[in-house]
Amino acid sequence: MTPGARVQAAIEILDDIQGGTPAERAITGWARRSRFAGSKDRAAVRDHVFQALRCLRSYACLGGAATGRGVMIGALGAAKVDLAGMFTGLGYAPSPLTATEQDAGFDPRDAGDRMDLPDWIIPDFISALGGEAEANRVAHLLQQRAPVMLRVNARKASVAQAAELLAENGVTAVPSSTAMHALTVTDDARRVASSAAYLDGLVELQDGSSQAAMEVLEITPDARVLDYCAGGGGKVLALAARADAQWYAHDALPQRLKDLPERARRAGVNVAIVGSDDLPDHDFDLVLCDVPCSGSGTWRRNPDAKWRLTSADLEKLTAVQDQILERASALVRPGGCLAYATCSVLRQENEERLEGFTAHNPMWRVTFQKRWPVSEAGDGFFLAQLKMA
Ligand SMILES: C[S@@+](CC[C@H](N)C(=O)[O-])C[C@H]1O[C@@H](n2cnc3c(N)ncnc32)[C@H](O)[C@@H]1O
Numbered sequence: 001m002t003p004g005a006r007v008q009a010a011i012e013i014l015d016d017i018q019g020g021t022p023a024e025r026a027i028t029g030w031a032r033r034s035r036f037a038g039s040k041d042r043a044a045v046r047d048h049v050f051q052a053l054r055c056l057r058s059y060a061c062l063g064g065a066a067t068g069r070g071v072m073i074g075a076l077g078a079a080k081v082d083l084a085g086m087f088t089g090l091g092y093a094p095s096p097l098t099a100t101e102q103d104a105g106f107d108p109r110d111a112g113d114r115m116d117l118p119d120w121i122i123p124d125f126i127s128a129l130g131g132e133a134e135a136n137r138v139a140h141l142l143q144q145r146a147p148v149m150l151r152v153n154a155r156k157a158s159v160a161q162a163a164e165l166l167a168e169n170g171v172t173a174v175p176s177s178t179a180m181h182a183l184t185v186t187d188d189a190r191r192v193a194s195s196a197a198y199l200d201g202l203v204e205l206q207d208g209s210s211q212a213a214m215e216v217l218e219i220t221p222d223a224r225v226l227d228y229c230a231g232g233g234g235k236v237l238a239l240a241a242r243a244d245a246q247w248y249a250h251d252a253l254p255q256r257l258k259d260l261p262e263r264a265r266r267a268g269v270n271v272a273i274v275g276s277d278d279l280p281d282h283d284f285d286l287v288l289c290d291v292p293c294s295g296s297g298t299w300r301r302n303p304d305a306k307w308r309l310t311s312a313d314l315e316k317l318t319a320v321q322d323q324i325l326e327r328a329s330a331l332v333r334p335g336g337c338l339a340y341a342t343c344s345v346l347r348q349e350n351e352e353r354l355e356g357f358t359a360h361n362p363m364w365r366v367t368f369q370k371r372w373p374v375s376e377a378g379d380g381f382f383l384a385q386l387k388m389a
Pocket residue numbers: 228229230231232233234235236250251252253256290291292293320323324
């Protein structure tokens with residue numbers, strides 16, 4: 001595909017997304033209809049779409065329209081691409097800009113346009129981040145592509161050994177100060193999944209802030225540790241890499257756990273999967289709740305989510321978070337710990353949930369609480385540890 005044809009494909013996919021189709025489904029649908037597109041074309045089109053979604057409102061201003069075409073005009077203009085050279089109408093390239101389109105763009109003025117956030121969330125976003133300066137900084141980072149980060153499995157390799165092995169397969173990765181075993185991939189992230197370091201369990205894909213959070217949880221030797229919302233198992237695998245304990249994973253949706261056995265095998269650890277009916281009360285030394293959340297600290301990885309989230313969704317999420325805390329707390333043995341984590345920056349999903357929980361359950365107190373900020377080397381993440389008084 002020519003560069004122009006890739007832009008035209010992105011325009012069509014963005015129109016599909018604006019029409020209500022979730023981004024992943026819109027991209028997959030286009031790829032199925034476009035058998036001529038090779039893997040490099042698919043990656044380039046996906047990159048266009050994801051970057052456009054990160055900056056949907058600001059690009060719509062710059063391009064003068066909130067359509068797929070307007071957004072891509074804004075995106076390419078912001079990237080200083082020669083628009084006349086791209087919008088040629090030749091082959092599958094988009095048609096040339098009309099006179100109206102050439103003059104339609106303007107600089108984003110409103111806060112929501114500048115920050116690329118839905119209007120309804122801006123007050124909460126600013127207050128959660130302690131003021132406009134930090135909110136603008138974070139919003140700006142969410143407009144950019146996220147770093148690709150790896151966690152080196154300390155059971156199998158040092159950070160330096162893992163970086164060396166990755167380099168043999170064409171992946172360049174450098175140590176990150178965000179977490180002890182973190183690497184940031186600086187070149188050819190697409191080769192990670194087929195690299196020997198990945199296939200042999202020396203590295204896992206994991207954001208730096210998640211890694212840093214899993215470094216601070218207290219694990220006593222031989223403890224019984226339950227990852228209550230385990231999903232793909234990223235958190236329990238990070239914990240299992242640093243301590244010897246008995247590891248258990250649970251998820252309300254068991255299909256979410258499907259990759260965990262293979263990931264645990266690669267990592268060289270045992271993680272037992274437990275169903276909801278097989279969870280005895282007061283049985284675990286530590287129960288980690290990495291709860292479902294808005295993902296607002298990770299919106300640069302999943303930018304579609306920031307436009308889909310509504311205030312009603314946020315309310316439903318906080319109700320689920322409360323239910324999880326209540327249920328998970330009953331699984332902790334006397335003297336044990338409960339951990340609560342989100343990848344959200346919002347107070348409603350973090351501090352306010354803990355305030356509500358400890359108000360209803362005064363025997364629990366928060367012993368540790370930390371926010372990891374959105375940065376060049378990590379997503380927004382929140383972790384609290386609670387003990388029974
Ligand atoms: C943030 S994701 C977990 C990510 C995972 N810990 C990781 O590191 O890969 C939240 C998970 O919670 C699960 N979940 C949702 N509601 C739940 C509930 N009531 N009880 C337990 N798990 C739930 C979801 O299916 C989802 O897999």
